[in-house]
Structure formats: C-alpha cells, structure tokens
Amino acid sequence: MTELLLSGRGLLESIRWHDDHLYVSDWSSGEILDVTANETLVATRSFPLCFDWLPDNGMVIVQSTEGKLLHRAPDGTLTTAAVLGDGTWNDITVDPDGDVYVNGPGGTIHRVRGSTTTQVADDLAFPNGMTVVDRTLIVAESYAHRLTAFDITDDGLTNRRTWAELDDHAAPDGISADNGTVWYADVPNQACVQVAEGGEVLSSTALDRGAFDCVVTGTTIYVATATWRGMSELVAPGSGQVVGIPRNNVRSAGASIRSTGRNVTLERT
Template identity: 55%
Template sequence: MDQVRTLLTGRGLVESPRWHGDRLYFSDWSAGEVLSVDPAGRAEVVARVESLPLCTGWLPDGRMLIVASAQGKLLRLEPDGALSTYADLGRSGWNDIVVDGRGNAYVNGAGFDPTAGEEPKPGRVCLVTPDGVVREVADDIAFPNGMAVTADNGTLIVADSYRHCLVGFDIDADGGLSNRRVWADLGEGTPDGICIDAEGAVWFADVPNKWCRRVAEGGEVLRTVELDRGGFACVLGGSTLFVVTAQWRGMSEMVAPGSGQVLAVEVDVPAAGWP
C-alpha cells in the first residue's frame, strides 16, 4: 500500500507542480497564484497572475517562466519579483510549458475553449527559443496537456488527454520536432500532467481515474498510486513523487472549493529530465 502523505490542503484548482532547488512550486489556478511550499507544508506566494491555465517552467539561469494564457504571453519572473514579457505567444488559450536543458521552451494549447462549450478542435505545440522566436512545431494533438523532456534533451513527450496516449517527438538541433509516434497507448488512462524518471518511465496524473500511474514506453503499467480525487499533475523531486489533486466538478464549475491538495509519496526511481 502506498504511503501517501498530504503536504498541503485547502486550495482550489492546483496544477503545474515543479521541483526547483529544494522546494516544490505549484499553481493555484482558482486564486491566480504561483506558490512554493517547503517540506513542512509551509507555502508562500511567489507570483500572482490572473490566468487560467497558469503553468510554469524554469530557464537554465534559474528564472521562472509563467504562461499567462489569458494575455497570450510568456512572462519571466525577475529576481526582484517583477514580471516581464519573455515572448508574445500571439493568442490566448495556452496550457502547459516545459523548458529543456538548452533553454528551449515548449508551450502547448488546445484548439478550442472547453470552458465555453466549444466543439473540440486539435491543438498544437509551439517552441520559444532562447532568443524569443516563437514558431509552431507540432499540430493535431486532440487535447495537449502535460509535457516532459528526457534528460538527454532528445525527446519531447506530450500527453494527449482525448486520445488517451503519450505522443513522442525527437528534438532536432534547432529545437524543432520530428519522428512523431505514439510513445505509449494508455488504454483507459486520461493523462494530464506528466514527468520522467531516471529509467525513462513516465508518471502521469489522471483526473477521471483518480490515480497517478507510471508507465514504460509502449504503455506497460509499472505502478499505480490510487487517489481519492482527481490527479491533475505530478512531478518528481528526487525520489519523492508530488501529485496535485482536487475534486473535479466539470468544465463549468471546475473543482470543489478548498478540495485542492498537494500530496507526496516515496518512489524507487528518482527524477530525470524536465520538468
């Protein structure tokens, strides 16, 4: 039986967990806040951005990037706490971000607004290079969600929630993507946020199935951590798996207020790659 401990509770729609330095960072989309939390569960707000989604990544120089989806911008958190524009993404509706070890930022977004009841349209992935150039590098992902990059900077993995799979791409020298393939067919799994470990396996959080699951390339299930509410995203900090969860009520209502939690469970294989 997995020993899952609650690090923090009483939040809203919690997402985008990131391990940086010796602390966990995550976003509370309901509050428009990016927070950090220490191992004792003490949290502090590090940035406020009114945006839903609200996801984050880290540049190699240690500065945080924040996807301000509503503004269609990628923001950078400066050492003094100010927010500057890192790149103009050109429209709203962006979702997740991952930054590789070379400073390439991959940002994805759906092709429709699910909260407005729009008909589904495939989404895309865009690359933001370190010099600020934005270009589309992948399309036809039914509903792009979490992303991760392998430790060798060689592969980008994208969670396609609607197609119940993880999609893999080779990362070219210029940051472009090629050799698209189904990295793992997840069957009934509905992947949201993801992360990679040192054996090359992927953990994915799952809202409707209320679990966080570890799979090998191809889809073999290696471990499942059962949850009592929807799993929105996960990240490894060393050999600790952090999972952000909440009680999902649908696109119109999102989550039950105060049901957002940050959970932690020890695992056998430590983190690798990004995030």
C-alpha cells in the first residue's frame, strides 16, 4: 500500500535517501527537509533548490538565486563552496571522487571541483535529473524525451550517447539509478517509469499528481509529487507530497507504457 509520508507542501524536488533518512527540498518555501526526522535541515530562499551528498557526508546545495554552490558540513555550518555565476542552476549530482555536477543556463552541465567551476557539456534539451553510475553520468533531457550518458574522465565528460530513447510524450524529470536501470519521474504523465539501457520499459507506477523526482531503495520507491498547474503558476499550493510505494506494488514487465501527454495508460502485452 502506498504510504503518505509528507503532505501540504509546495513544489517538492531533489528527493534523496542518505544514511537511512529520506530528504527532500521544498522549492516553494526554500527548505531542505529531513522527512524521516520531521525537521528542517536547511532554510535558504532559492528557486531551484537542489542538493546532494558528498562522500564525506557533507551536503552540497544549489543556491540558484545567488548563483552559488553552498556546502553544509555535518555540524550544520553553511559556507560558499563555489561561485556558479548568473542564470538558472538546477539539478545536481556527485561522483565517487567528490566532483559535483550542476545543470546550468542554456542547456549546459558544469563540474565543480574544489572551488573551480568548469563547463563540461552543452546543447542539452532542458537538462534535468542526473545520476552517476560508476564512471558514467546520466542526465534526463526533458524536452528531448531521452536519457543521455557521458563517461566521466579527469578532463570532464566524454563519449556522449543516448542511454535510453523514451516515448515521444515522455518528460523525464528527476532520475534514480537502480541496479543497472534508471527510474525517471514524469510530471505531465503523473508516473514513475523504470527503463533499461536502450529504452525498454521494465516497470511503472501511476500517481494522482505530477512526479517531480524519485529515489529507489531496496524495497520502496519514494516520489516527490505535486499538482502541476503550468509554467505560470507551477503547482497548486499545498499539493506537494512525498509518497512511498512498495516495490511489490509496482507494475512490472508484461505491461507497456502508452503516454497520452497527460496520463500514462498501462496495456497488457
């Protein structure tokens, strides 16, 4: 049974599982929340407001409004880790070496190593959620209906390729790696979908509102959701929720996905 873990919030994004705690950011209120402990971890007015964890358990936070990457130490101290610059900065991921990757203005990805910010990819069609699997970075291109992969090297990102071509109506937002596959959250189609490399649909779960991000643990898929109202209003106030869906409740292989641009229809094959 689906479990409602958080409700009455705004635009929820950047859902993460770390050290047996579930975290999410509320872009509307400017807060990063520890859902498990029911407390506010960080309060900073930024839109977007995304975060991730470093190998040393510090947190890195995209303060897009100020064009900065913030660092939160385990004791709660907030400092500026790097200057990102002007424009809108969105999603974030971290590789095993502690290098940080942030979606930047104009369809770009920037790497932050120490305090130095370097553009390492461009010409992406609205880059959104990102994840790192071993030495591969995978990014959702929301406007191109695909997941794109790069090899991570000391010099940046190389060997750009399509990791998964999705349905023409798919709009991948936040993504989560899962044992060689990827789950993507889809706002207009109100679903989370699991795909293999190449694009084969393996599983999916339908929701009653837009899915902005997801994270997968051993037994549960956690989803940040809200009712989408369009680019002018974004989400309905108070509609933001975090839900936990047991994996055994997920529709798996044997069903195909037919996107209608609004909802996802499951069809037996």
